[in-house]
Amino acid sequence: MRNVKHPYPINIDLSRKAVAVVGGGAVATRKIRALLDAAANVTVISPVLAPEIDTSQVTWRQKRYETGDIQAMDMIIACTDDAAVNAQITQDATHFQLVNNASDKTQSDFFNVAKLEDETLLLTVSTKGKSPATAKRIKQTLRRWLDDQHWFKGEDQ
Numbered sequence: 001m002r003n004v005k006h007p008y009p010i011n012i013d014l015s016r017k018a019v020a021v022v023g024g025g026a027v028a029t030r031k032i033r034a035l036l037d038a039a040a041n042v043t044v045i046s047p048v049l050a051p052e053i054d055t056s057q058v059t060w061r062q063k064r065y066e067t068g069d070i071q072a073m074d075m076i077i078a079c080t081d082d083a084a085v086n087a088q089i090t091q092d093a094t095h096f097q098l099v100n101n102a103s104d105k106t107q108s109d110f111f112n113v114a115k116l117e118d119e120t121l122l123l124t125v126s127t128k129g130k131s132p133a134t135a136k137r138i139k140q141t142l143r144r145w146l147d148d149q150h151w152f153k154g155e156d157q
């Protein structure tokens, strides 16, 4: 995130929102999984898609990114393997769109978080962009602790 010391944490209902994922590789696969969990309407813009991305659950625009592609989108995840393209996407977005640039945290309006979720609980972990691997480890430690307390009834995430 650009210069924010204390980001605003929220849980968003994405079921009426259009989300563009630009890029169709490993990072896109992970982000799309969480977006579909949240019932988002996902459009993927990428010439190639990883086989794990189910084309029956997303709209696939099989092309390289061009300015204009994200115009009607509420939220955009820029995760191509070309940092210049991801930077262009951040630049093309207007102030009322939310952009996550997966290759440059100084060009993001928001960061994604590690989550632990069952029917009644949603726990999220963020290191404010400093160490996603640490966020994942903390999540796994929390999962074991919650299991010991019998407080968690979810699947592995």
Ligand SMILES: C[C@@]1(CC(=O)O)C2=NC(=C\c3[nH]c(c(CCC(=O)O)c3CC(=O)O)Cc3[nH]c(c(CC(=O)O)c3CCC(=O)O)/C=C3\N/C(=C\2)[C@@H](CCC(=O)O)[C@]3(C)CC(=O)O)/[C@H]1CCC(=O)O
Binding pocket: 030, 031, 100, 101, 102, 103, 104, 105, 110, 111, 112, 113, 114, 115, 125, 126, 127, 128, 129, 130, 131, 132, 133, 135, 136, 139, 157
């Ligand atoms: C939490 C999680 C949620 C999610 O999936 O979105 C998430 N990253 C996850 C996984 C993950 N991330 C990376 C690998 C590969 C590791 C490896 O193999 O090398 C893996 C896979 C893994 O660890 O399994 C590497 C990586 N990540 C970022 C960069 C770029 C940079 O740092 O600038 C690079 C290096 C790229 C490079 O240069 O190569 C950036 C971001 N990643 C964030 C979130 C945001 C900050 C989160 C926070 O504040 O803590 C932030 C800033 C932006 C964002 O993406 O929103 C999810 C955990 C899922 C879980 O819960 O299991």
Ligand SMILES: NC(=O)c1ccc[n+]([C@@H]2O[C@H](COP(=O)([O-])OP(=O)(O)OC[C@H]3O[C@@H](n4cnc5c(N)ncnc54)[C@H](O)[C@@H]3O)[C@@H](O)[C@H]2O)c1
Binding pocket: 022, 023, 024, 025, 026, 027, 028, 045, 046, 047, 048, 049, 050, 063, 064, 065, 079, 080, 081, 082, 085, 101, 102, 103, 132
């Ligand atoms: N934020 C995170 O969690 C995180 C984690 C790991 C890596 N990264 C960053 O994300 C980037 C992508 O990583 P990956 O493992 O998904 O890469 P990848 O190589 O698996 O996938 C890249 C995808 O981008 C697509 N692409 C390339 N140029 C394009 C263009 N002009 N328009 C549209 N799509 C285009 C390709 O077709 C491919 O599907 C890395 O370069 C790295 O900087 C971020």
